[in-house]
Amino acid sequence: MNLADMLSYADIVQLSRIASTYRCECNGHSKNELIQSILSTVNRRDVFETQIKSMQLEDLRFMNSLLFDLRDTFSLEELLARAEQSKFGAEEDKQEVPDTARISEPSQAKKSSKRTKTQKPAPPAESGPRATISRFKQYGWLFNGISGPNRYLFQVPHDLKRRFKEAMERKFVSQLTFVYDEPQAYRDEQQLLGEDVKELLTFIHHNEIQLTSDGAMYKRSVLQIMDRLAVKEQLPGKGEWRFGYGRRMKDYPNRMSLIYDYGYYNGWIAEGESELTLTPAGLERQASGAPEGTDKLYRFWLRLYKNAMPNLRSLVYWTDKLSEQWVTAESLKYALVPYIRPFYYDSSETLFEQRIVGMMLHLGLIRIGEHAQFGKVIRATPLGRAVVAGLNLEDEDAIVLD
Structure with missing residues (x-):
């Protein structure tokens, strides 16, 4: 109504x-x-x-x-x-007192000086x-x-x-700095994540992959898989704090862990006692040879990261909406960071740069460029505008992968 x-x-x-x-x-x-x-x-x-x-x-x-x-x-x-x-x-x-309140302060003080001692001060405002x-x-x-x-x-x-x-x-x-000419170079990963879902399944199908006692792939297998993927990433550092963004975030790089968790969530990957294999559904999916749709990956990402960032959907909306044309990453961060709640050791700035902007780039929702005058700049892709605007999600529960 x-x-x-x-x-x-x-x-x-x-x-x-x-x-x-x-x-x-x-x-x-x-x-x-x-x-x-x-x-x-x-x-x-x-x-x-x-x-x-x-x-x-x-x-x-x-x-x-x-x-x-x-x-x-x-x-x-x-x-x-x-x-x-x-x-x-x-x-x-804490915001400054509005000008109207400041103007009224002297008169209020004058009135209060005339109060008798028997009068009690006004109770504090409810909070x-x-x-x-x-x-x-x-x-x-x-x-x-x-x-x-x-x-x-x-x-x-x-x-x-x-x-x-x-x-x-x-x-x-009003807080943003827009850039009206093209940056000298930019990264655009549209459709690449969907292709790499297929690449991961194909690699598992054609190789014997041994697992550690806690179910993770050995470093050698991880490096071999990353050589096949369209985007190269660094391995997580030893002792690095990594949890809250998926089942295998602690073992694999950000983008690769999203691909792996996506395959596991859909029932395509089976972690045996010592070996990683494809399930019958995974074999069928691999045989189809088709890349995964960006809208499906986007939906999964929102639900997977919802544990750490309950308002992720709104932050994605604003990132997309405010970057219809090139905008400096610094001004966009300045506008949105106050709305991002820190998650354990991840600061609001880290969440914005790595968990939101970084993953939106991998999903193909935005481009990230380097401008000679303004530095890092961001712009929504045509695919990103369509996916974010056209997705009509129900209020789904966050995904927790055991």
Whole structure:
């Protein structure tokens, strides 16, 4: 439902709170006047933009997480968990006091000096996840369900979702540095990952591959496979911290581990006690000789990396949307890193550079170039624009490979 529909179902108490938040001047006893006044105020672009600019970073993160969830309703527990997850880097999240608040400080101080000693100071403003949800309800951005079991579920108006996306895009664009000429060189890996799925299966089919006691291939086999793949990678360093991005991330390079885990997840690869082989389904898949589709690999990647980055889908959307033309990697990182929660020893910057941009390059979703003046630049590929825009994923569970 859109905002107008949800307002019509809201009770007069909630409407009065929303109208008070937007300082609407109307008859507070008339539900119709409250609705019309709220709609006319919220639909003004200057009012909406002001609200966005005044939001704290943790609130923007919270809203961003709701924009890319295809479900229409959320339980209170889900919203509380999301609001809690939106709090990280607390010291960096603190914003300066708006100018309007600074102007009012002297008069407020003057008033407070006239208070008698018997007066108690005002209680501190409510904070925490529940306060976040309360604020969003007062802004008319979250509504309780209408009746029945849905009474305890919350919804975001569909038209406000669209306007939030547009407002956040304008906010991000204002932080970016675009490049209007072609870089001197760029990497483009469109379709290569799908071809290498076929190459891995073919190598396993034609070779006897011995496994270590924990089920990993020996270094010699890994090097032989990488010689056949279109993109060369370095082996993981000894003692390097690697987990959270797939079953074999600890054993193989990033791109190769994604290919291997993809084959294992689809039931094409069998890890015996001492040897790696193809299953009957794997033999059938290998015999077909066709490369794997980018959309299937993309879907798998989103679900596999969802454990470490629950909001990966939104980050991919923004990376794709903001790189319709060449944009500097540094400015894109500056805009999106505040929305990336660190994962153990992986900083937000590492997640952006290696887990998002690096893997989007391998998937063929973006190009990465080197510009003589601006350094590293990024641009979405035609294939990437089609895959990201055309994929209509349900809210699938993250993949955990044992």
